[in-house]
Amino acid sequence: MGVDSDRTDDELLALLRRMWESRDAPPADLTERMIAAVAVDDVSREYALLTEVSEGRAAVRSEQERLTLQFSDDAISVLLHVAATESGARRVDGWCEPPLLAARLAQDAREWAAEVGDAGRFAFEDVTPGLSAVRLIVQAGGELKEFITPQFEV
Template sequence: MRNDHDTVDDALFAALRGMWRAIDPMPDDLVDRMLAAVAMEDLSGEYELLTLVSDSESVGVRGEGGTATLQFSDGTTSVLLHVSTGASGRHRIDGWADGSVIAVRMVHTDPATTDEATADPGSHGRFVFDDVTPGVACLRLVARESGGGLREFRTPQFEV
């Protein structure tokens, strides 16, 4: 059941909508851009390039060689990782990212738990994750676009 208070609120909200439409109208292509953005949310993840480079074709990250180099790119941002194994069996990940990367987060999953760690990419895009346990991980980087906006770059999962 509506009362006079609801009618006053409806009129006030209608006046506010009218004011904002006049002062700051919605861009004509906003709906189309939002639909495209949602549709492309994971598209960059699907097109990311994973390259595994090692000293031997048979040596992986967990191989006897103890080191591996991984490269990820989506055409705009590229990340190079060097994974090495320490004497304790834990790993160190040295990374380099091009572009204006301002934050790096590693999501490390094993069957029992999910662990996250952050690293500062520094002014030259170099970052380090020390004392990483073996398992499956992925990186999430936040990059500043040329227009000033922020964009997330996610690597595919890789085994440490």
């Protein structure tokens, strides 16, 4: 393939593109696979898998509302138990695997910090009802990892 010195940069680049496409074409599904890989990476970091284990409000009519949620990804598993208190606030008890270093519950601009106990246990008291997310810092595989749950109703 000879190259004329009269050709523009755009023409030379088009020739190179056609040559590489014919000799080393990318897989037909490359774009879809890359979009899926980026989406999965983002989902596992930000949202994880949400499984509603049980919801006492639907099964039992009482003053005491209860909700149990489980969140997990490939390295972290979190179990949350939400219960209404007599004052109308909520108590959120949690358990995390692997070892937990810090736990915070956030609603808009307000945050609650929890003391971390043995065996990955933590609790938030006097939480205002509303949409919430829990942010955890854990040590997994020798490195620190951040885990953020999807928003859920407290």
